Amino acid sequence: MSDNPLYTIMHPSSVVVAGASNNVMKMGSIQAQNLVNAGYKGEIYFLHPTDKEVLGHRAYPTPDELPIAPELALLVTPAKVTLGLIDKLGKRGTRHAVIVTAGFREIGGSGTQLEADLVATAARHDLRFIGPNCIGILNTNIGLNLTVMPYADRPGRLSLISQSGTYVAQLMPYLRERGIRYSQALSVGNSTDIDLVDCLEYLGECEDTAAIIMYIEEIRRGRLFVKTAREVARHKPLVALYVGGTASGARSGLSHTGSLGAPDTLIDGIFEQAGVIRARTVEQLFEWGHTLAVMPVPKGNRIAILTHSGGPATSMADLCDREGLGLPPFSEELQSQIRPLIEPNASARNPVDLTFSLKHGTFVDKIPRILFHSDEIDGVLIHGVMDSGFAMEQYDNIKDRLKISKEEYVRLMVYDLSRLVKMPLESGKPLLASSFMRVDHAAEYFREHDIPLMRYPEAAVLAMSALVRYGAIHRRLEAQGGTVDFPAALPGQTAGGEKKRTVLDEFESKRLLAQYGVPIPHEYKVKSLSEAKKRAAEVGYPIVLKGLPEGVAHKTEAALVHLGITSTKALHEAWRMIEEAAPHCPRLLAGMVRGGRELVVGMTRNRGFGPCVMLGLGGILTEAIRDVTFRAVPVSNDEAREMPDSLRLKRLFDAQRGMLEIDRAILATVITGVGKLALDHPEITEIDINPLIVCGGKPIAVDALVVMEEPEQ
């Protein structure tokens, strides 16, 4: 932390702004005005070529005339001016900058060169910067607002790292409507110097931040991301929206920040490994992040639903099941506490459905108190608390009959929610609300008191599910704590030059894998038919004979594989056919392995993430099923054992009709072994064990391929 420049950037004692003027229709001026008005207590200076005063503050023509070296500079200047300014600010002693200026790498061509020059210039002065091409930063705790939108709320506990400026600033009204409050927000722009990982490290240690959300188009320092995220996620929830994994997402990202996305499936595995909860929309990103920032983490997944309408109760119950949340029917004892409080026809089982009722105290106090105190429940969902909004909807319609004023009527209808909003922290159990009413006293009260209020019932279930998932992540990372030393950087392959590609044949590939603990069949490389007969007798029929001519990747299609050979005669025939297809090629002879399930374990190297192991469903259907999951290497034994749970068809690993449960200990040995091999040998670019047949519950590598790349000698 000590050397993370973000501590100073987010808490500067003084800020100098370049690119603002007294014309507040310009972007730089809007940003400066936000800084001036937001209550920031540090010193503010302006740079302006001609004006002596900008927005009420003294302006200086050049950095060297500044009375002090400001801790932080904000630059909203044209690109070509920016470089010179950075140089002069560096000379003056400024060591930190936020560069909003666009026109660098994201436009390609000359912009890329300009960005390289910017890096060199900043480096000369040890000046660290966010941007360029960003929308600025926000620290609500000290009134530091360097974005284009005013932040009109008190500080919250949620912090954002975003590769899009829009998601920092333009949605502030959207957040205010929802009662979602920022602690801090960082727009990282081109991430030229300070990037996502620096921000994650900083916010992970930031005491004002209870949860972190990330909008990601690209992860550049992948290994460090995994390492850092995993450390942070142990004690602080992380939610991310990653949009660079599809062809269109990557293309659109490219068009505006020069990013290049990692494949979506890789990211799914990386997030799983790092303990990052993946959101699918920007709404989920903020709703889940907010929920995780303000609510206690539930100890289990047993949820209670409280409503006075059957439709929302049922919609929520249905979605709880889909999300794997438990909705336990209450015990007779718990029901007997609730029943006296509700109408005879209402349900006390879970969901608790009061049906149409005007007994406010029952709905928002008496029953919740019972639920929060019960040890049958880990969290509570409440739908339909709406009071003044409902009253106002009705008032005009019935006012002629009511004989009371609107104010009196509304007062009659308003709930006392003061006890309800305290229950989550008192009990350590989360409370999430949903309501169809926004302009409403109850809605306002929930927003004010940090009870997440969703716009429709299913959104509350999904946010509860995020809480429950974080609980599991927290417990898993605590349990795994420190079992894997995950190096953030690895010895790379020699860069540049021609590479020599070597493909080990199946026999050599398996021998190498066997040294790392991967089970392989009893097998021999045989040179003659007579040797083959001898070995066949040793191994025992039925056997397998394969031709291994150099450079043939798909042996099956080239008629080089002969399975289920049951006799010497059949062996003769297979030998002859291979000889015909590939004369004099080496032969591999092995015992026949049969099994109902085929897996695949592999390793690829991915830009930023280094070697990643893959587990999936294998055999000839691998491509069609495409059910795989990745982890960056090394993976611990525990992580490897849990990898099957990330597959869609994870049930295949359980005992099946006539088949045993797949032995996860052996599977973990294979996965961790492949990972270790990749770490020991940077020249190995690819490993593919396919199929890894499951025979009597035990995985065994029946075919394998290892590919190496070494610089030409």
Add this chain to the structure above:
Amino acid sequence: MSDNPLYTIMHPSSVVVAGASNNVMKMGSIQAQNLVNAGYKGEIYFLHPTDKEVLGHRAYPTPDELPIAPELALLVTPAKVTLGLIDKLGKRGTRHAVIVTAGFREIGGSGTQLEADLVATAARHDLRFIGPNCIGILNTNIGLNLTVMPYADRPGRLSLISQSGTYVAQLMPYLRERGIRYSQALSVGNSTDIDLVDCLEYLGECEDTAAIIMYIEEIRRGRLFVKTAREVARHKPLVALYVGGTASGARSGLSHTGSLGAPDTLIDGIFEQAGVIRARTVEQLFEWGHTLAVMPVPKGNRIAILTHSGGPATSMADLCDREGLGLPPFSEELQSQIRPLIEPNASARNPVDLTFSLKHGTFVDKIPRILFHSDEIDGVLIHGVMDSGFAMEQYDNIKDRLKISKEEYVRLMVYDLSRLVKMPLESGKPLLASSFMRVDHAAEYFREHDIPLMRYPEAAVLAMSALVRYGAIHRRLEAQGGTVDFPAALPGQTAGGEKKRTVLDEFESKRLLAQYGVPIPHEYKVKSLSEAKKRAAEVGYPIVLKGLPEGVAHKTEAALVHLGITSTKALHEAWRMIEEAAPHCPRLLAGMVRGGRELVVGMTRNRGFGPCVMLGLGGILTEAIRDVTFRAVPVSNDEAREMPDSLRLKRLFDAQRGMLEIDRAILATVITGVGKLALDHPEITEIDINPLIVCGGKPIAVDALVVMEEPEQ
């Protein structure tokens, strides 16, 4: 249509209300007040035991004193009063009622009896009714509002059928906020007389309704639902939220309307077959329904995205890919039309990203005009049109410098959207918008002019996807039009009494299926070992020998199945082992069928839906994979050919490494044949072909089971 009572219920010339009083804090009075105030032009009467006037209208003590027989009665009376009133209203000549009263079937016990009595009473007078236990109905076109919430908007083109009253009434403020307008809405309550299907039929023919949405906990007349929905969906979009398919959903539903859900997977297939788009949340239900009601249906899936911020552009692009929407990079010609209008650094490719820009006319007129005219595009998404809201956010911050009033400033910032909102109907291409700003002139203008405005960019993509899916449904149903005669009712099995369950053995099951066109292996039932040897020679080794003792369902586990017998010696051994396991049992001898892929085709009878055929991935992993899809019988040949596309692992049906594409013509013969067998034989309760092995691309039934149930003689 002529005999559908809903035409009169939704357009009554007169209404009588029972259960309202001058105390407007009571539910009945609130409903009556809505009727009185909503502009309904028909006659309104009240029934009240003592008061002479209710809410300004004359009240009568009993129905027989009413001056006319009102066309429609609204009852919000206590349950025990309701029955007597229905009887008296019937006597007076009223033939239609909306019964809001609760306390019937949904509470069980005496309520169930009361509901039976209600049915009998109504039937005596040919009186048709909605409810009981509903929240009422709404026809905005004639100011008929019999719900508990005022409807404060002009009529729309979207109609709702709901098994929850909340989703009719309580969310009206939520709808108004979104510019979603009802044409009509029906709360069906217990669906005792008029149900979901009646409503669907009525709204399908209703000229004021352009799209229909449904909230469903239970489908009772399943076959008629499929038939009716399919007819309606050909010309009118249908969207449904079904929540009765999970254990918790079904339990919660049960607790308040006495429903019993059908399994979720069955409903997925039924909706596919009937052309119903399935929503997953109530928000999607309304947003998609609204979009389908107001926007033209796109001819293809090629979408253009227009924004001035990269984050939302990329979020939308990423989701377009996931949803199967095309995001074509624009042709050079199209880009050259756009490029002169935007900044040099902005993207003209798709997404079109203007970056920060105040050129309103370019964003909301010039570029959209080009996009709507281009034949490269079928629909347009626009994110980030926000004007007065954005201006007002900024104003307080910069007002000291601006020197113009808030009104002037806002006027400067407001977009002219008048041309944009006309483009969809002029071009026949949909436009969907999203914005983070709700209190905003542009947002207001969109809502007013029926441009769906979503709260975040991904929601607009999902609604566009619903439009594209409806386009495909419309074309498919048009193409299939009339090829299947789908009977709404089928001859049932004899009800009651002891049933005799007969399980045909594998040999008999396959012979029966073969008569319906299902391919089976070359096979014989053999009585002796010598016969077996003879038949084996005929069939050719390798062969299969199975023992078929009566009543053994899982032959594999009972050691009765011997595959891959390659010699007479092995045949002897297999014969002996079967004899040991099940002495003297019949044996089936067949040619060995090998194949890499195994399917399952089956038939089950489901309450309401009758016989349904199932297609899935088969073999011993059926249960683990659980990838199956259902259709109600009969299915047309075209429908059967398309069934694999409903499976998650549909890629398995394509050509694979070393395997041919699965022959869909043969597969369709199997599926339609199984369906026809079920229709011809109501006594068959279950058919299971598993595995249906794919050998050289051709499916062949390798094991099968037919179960019958007939009344004991």
